[in-house]
Amino acid sequence: MTMKQVDPGMEVGPAPVMDVASLPNDLVNAVKFGPPTDEDLTAVAALRSSSEPWKSRGETQEDSLKALTLLKSSIHVARLQNQIVGYVTVERDGPVPGAAYLRNIVVKPELRRHGLGAMLLDKALSVARDMYRKTIALRVDPSNAPAVGFYRKAGFTTVATVVSKKSGKLRLLMSREL
Numbered sequence: 001m002t003m004k005q006v007d008p009g010m011e012v013g014p015a016p017v018m019d020v021a022s023l024p025n026d027l028v029n030a031v032k033f034g035p036p037t038d039e040d041l042t043a044v045a046a047l048r049s050s051s052e053p054w055k056s057r058g059e060t061q062e063d064s065l066k067a068l069t070l071l072k073s074s075i076h077v078a079r080l081q082n083q084i085v086g087y088v089t090v091e092r093d094g095p096v097p098g099a100a101y102l103r104n105i106v107v108k109p110e111l112r113r114h115g116l117g118a119m120l121l122d123k124a125l126s127v128a129r130d131m132y133r134k135t136i137a138l139r140v141d142p143s144n145a146p147a148v149g150f151y152r153k154a155g156f157t158t159v160a161t162v163v164s165k166k167s168g169k170l171r172l173l174m175s176r177e178l
């Protein structure tokens with residue numbers, strides 16, 4: 001009898017929901033940043049495909065895993081109590097010549113509005129400075145109000161409105177000094 005082969009790497013169930021009440025008071029010291037392992041990439045893909053803006057675009061976990069595998073060397077994951085609570089990507093080059101590029105920043109949904117996004121962004125700014133960049137840029141969908149509010153609060157300003165090559169939709173090009 002032949003056994004059916006099952007691909008273990010693709011769809012994973014949602015990561016366990018974390019209890020906001022158990023977040024430590026000293027989040028800044030409790031959260032640890034590092035590069036993702038191959039196993040982490042699957043969890044990060046699950047986080048991306050279940051978050052806006054990718055969720056509304058119909059991106060599957062498999063699509064997210066493919067995109068993130070290509071970006072692996074740019075990914076920094078944030079861990080708390082051995083769980084991935086968010087990630088950010090920083091590339092040396094992007095849509096603004098001479099500026100580093102922040103392509104993705106995502107916090108676990110149940111832990112949003114507790115400062116983790118700001119901590120991930122601080123990590124991204126520090127990585128970009130280590131790349132000897134003076135500016136960091138990003139593209140954001142203007143209808144993604146939480147992200148636009150978050151970036152504005154962090155000092156990003158809109159430098160141009162661009163049309164996405166992929167979707168034909170408008171995107172804000174934002175940047176800030178480092």
Ligand SMILES: CC(C)(COP(=O)(O)OP(=O)(O)OC[C@H]1O[C@@H](n2cnc3c(N)ncnc32)[C@H](O)[C@@H]1OP(=O)(O)O)[C@@H](O)C(=O)NCCC(=O)NCCS
Pocket residue numbers: 051052053103104105106107108111112113114115116117118119140144145146147149150151153
């Ligand atoms: C954007 C995102 C990373 C912010 O993470 P977060 O952990 O909630 O952010 P913080 O708690 O550090 O918020 C810092 C500040 O940003 C602003 N902000 C954050 N979420 C906001 C929201 N939903 N609406 C308006 N402003 C918001 C606030 O000024 C906030 O400060 P406050 O809570 O003291 O008012 C998070 O909402 C997320 O993961 N969104 C889905 C993925 C996404 O859209 N990423 C961006 C495109 S790649």
